[in-house]
Amino acid sequence: MAITRRAVVQGLGFGLSLPLVPRVAAGQSADLLTRPIPKSGEPMPVVGLGTWITFNVGDDPVLKDECAAVIAAFFEGGGRMIDSSPMYGSSQPTIGYGLRKLGYPERLFSAEKVWISDPDEGAAQLEASRAYWGVAKFDLMQVHNLVSWEDHLPALFDRKAAGQLRYVGITTSEGRRHREIERVMANEPIDFVQITYNILDREVEDRILPLARDKGIAVIVNRPFRQGALIRRFEDAPLPDWAAETGARSWAQFLLKFIISHPAVTCAIPATTRADHVRENLDTARGVLPDEKMRRRMVDYAEAL
Amino acid sequence: MKAQNADRRDGQRLMSDWATYRLADFLMFSPRVYFRLIERYNQDLWPLQLVFVAGALVVLFAIAARARRARAAALAILAAAWVFCAWQFLWLRYATINWAMSYVAAPFLLQALLLLLAIRLTDRVPMPAGRLRRSGGLGLMAFGALFYPFLPLLSGRAPGTAETFAMMPDPTVAATLGALLAQTRQKLWLLVPIPVLWCGFSGLTLLALKDAGAWAPLAVIVATFVALAAARR
Numbered sequence: 001m002a003i004t005r006r007a008v009v010q011g012l013g014f015g016l017s018l019p020l021v022p023r024v025a026a027g028q029s030a031d032l033l034t035r036p037i038p039k040s041g042e043p044m045p046v047v048g049l050g051t052w053i054t055f056n057v058g059d060d061p062v063l064k065d066e067c068a069a070v071i072a073a074f075f076e077g078g079g080r081m082i083d084s085s086p087m088y089g090s091s092q093p094t095i096g097y098g099l100r101k102l103g104y105p106e107r108l109f110s111a112e113k114v115w116i117s118d119p120d121e122g123a124a125q126l127e128a129s130r131a132y133w134g135v136a137k138f139d140l141m142q143v144h145n146l147v148s149w150e151d152h153l154p155a156l157f158d159r160k161a162a163g164q165l166r167y168v169g170i171t172t173s174e175g176r177r178h179r180e181i182e183r184v185m186a187n188e189p190i191d192f193v194q195i196t197y198n199i200l201d202r203e204v205e206d207r208i209l210p211l212a213r214d215k216g217i218a219v220i221v222n223r224p225f226r227q228g229a230l231i232r233r234f235e236d237a238p239l240p241d242w243a244a245e246t247g248a249r250s251w252a253q254f255l256l257k258f259i260i261s262h263p264a265v266t267c268a269i270p271a272t273t274r275a276d277h278v279r280e281n282l283d284t285a286r287g288v289l290p291d292e293k294m295r296r297r298m299v300d301y302a303e304a305l
Numbered sequence: 306m307k308a309q310n311a312d313r314r315d316g317q318r319l320m321s322d323w324a325t326y327r328l329a330d331f332l333m334f335s336p337r338v339y340f341r342l343i344e345r346y347n348q349d350l351w352p353l354q355l356v357f358v359a360g361a362l363v364v365l366f367a368i369a370a371r372a373r374r375a376r377a378a379a380l381a382i383l384a385a386a387w388v389f390c391a392w393q394f395l396w397l398r399y400a401t402i403n404w405a406m407s408y409v410a411a412p413f414l415l416q417a418l419l420l421l422l423a424i425r426l427t428d429r430v431p432m433p434a435g436r437l438r439r440s441g442g443l444g445l446m447a448f449g450a451l452f453y454p455f456l457p458l459l460s461g462r463a464p465g466t467a468e469t470f471a472m473m474p475d476p477t478v479a480a481t482l483g484a485l486l487a488q489t490r491q492k493l494w495l496l497v498p499i500p501v502l503w504c505g506f507s508g509l510t511l512l513a514l515k516d517a518g519a520w521a522p523l524a525v526i527v528a529t530f531v532a533l534a535a536a537r538r
Binding site: 052053054056057058059060062063087088089090174175176227273 | 325329330332333334335337338341342345398401402403404
């Protein structure tokens with residue numbers, strides 16, 4: 001029988017048998033694997049929470065509560081980084097709704113983006129985002145998809161210097177504009193870079209991830225499952241016999257383990273609408289990680305399917 | 306100047322990035338969110354849908370009747386339907402999950418204005434349009450008014466996601482294009498682009514959502530151009 005994500009989370013007690021599972025106390029994250037943010041040494045759990053599509057639920061009260069439950073499970077499991085963007089529709093107010101319900105957990109690491117061509121509008125957009133989240137200030141502000149980065153980055157560095165931000169970064173996705181990303185990484189004092197990296201999309205291994213290590217830039221990985229497509233692609237196939245050696249008990253964990261085991265990666269940000277999937281994702285940040293030899297084996301297996 | 310430079314720079318980059326995007330990349334919400342939005346919208350306004358279907362039938366019979374005043378009234382009802390769609394669906398609801406809809410509401414209001422201006426044409430334009438075009442137009446109107454509410458049954462969606470004239474853009478567009486084809490012989494070039502563009506957008510959105518009903522708005526485009534081409538012969 002093929003191992004599906006659903007079967008595994010239920011087998012782990014994360015599904016229908018949830019009431020039988022002891023709740024993880026808020027603040028408990030000591031057992032989650034962390035990586036230091038290179039510029040500060042601040043430890044960051046290697047699994048975060050993305051919000052593209054999944055948190056864009058408009059004003060639907062049922063779906064907003066589902067997202068709030070996802071956020072609650074994320075913090076209960078020891079997560080820290082939540083990432084969003086003004087481009088993500090109603091994701092920002094949905095995050096604010098969830099955070100308000102939880103009383104704004106101290107462990108929150110808020111990662112946002114500025115996404116507007118007109119550099120003069122950047123400050124207003126940032127303030128609107130802050131109001132949606134309901135936070136005093138953002139931990140990390142990134143230039144989304146490099147939009148007007150030449151103008152936005154200096155403004156963000158000024159804000160950081162004034163104590164209005166803690167970190168500054170840039171983002172891209174799906175392999176776009178990597179040469180430009182490299183130039184920014186090489187020439188600008190950014191703290192974070194966000195890129196797409198997964199077991200089938202590994203172009204960043206050649207230049208961007210090594211450059212991030214050289215320059216001391218933290219790496220956030222988006223689209224770890226290609227928006228769920230990788231799980232759908234693999235879930236009918238069996239996990240390899242040796243999957244347990246990677247610490248993975250499902251395809252989602254197998255795919256995430258591969259990403260977070262790269263030494264340059266600081267945090268992967270899978271998005272989901274389900275609290276049980278959040279717990280499963282966070283569980284990836286516990287136990288062993290594959291070494292380089294095992295990572296090559298994982299790639300070979302995935303590419304052969 | 307700073308903003309202009311940024312716009313030019315980003316425009317050039319966008320062009321180079323364009324080829325790397327797929328249809329699904331433009332979708333920013335899930336099928337569940339979109340169809341729940343329609344269901345909740347229907348629940349909020351029920352039983353207004355019955356009134357609107359009756360309104361669509363009034364338009365259909367008014368166009369079929371060929372009387373000048375009836376045709377003028379039909380265009381006025383269509384204009385009101387476009388305003389209602391823009392306000393209640395695009396602006397108040399769809400824009401909550403797709404920020405682009407706050408911009409699309411303006412062309413909908415423009416279309417309503419154009420339909421009101423077209424009332425003046427009913428004074429001058431001789432009826433009927435070609436027989437094939439006229440029957441095609443009436444068929445499109447019937448498709449929008451009577452078939453569209455049942456589309457979820459064919460698409461495997463919940464009946465609560467039914468789309469009715471004036472409530473939702475697709476049936477409103479189908480009825481409008483049908484009415485224009487059936488009664489107007491000229492100056493369509495000004496009245497057709499917005500409805501056709503919407504059908505294209507809607508069809509692509511439904512394709513990205515993998516909805517089995519995606520064919521419907523695309524079929525409306527095909528039917529419109531077939532009717533127009535037939536009339537030219």
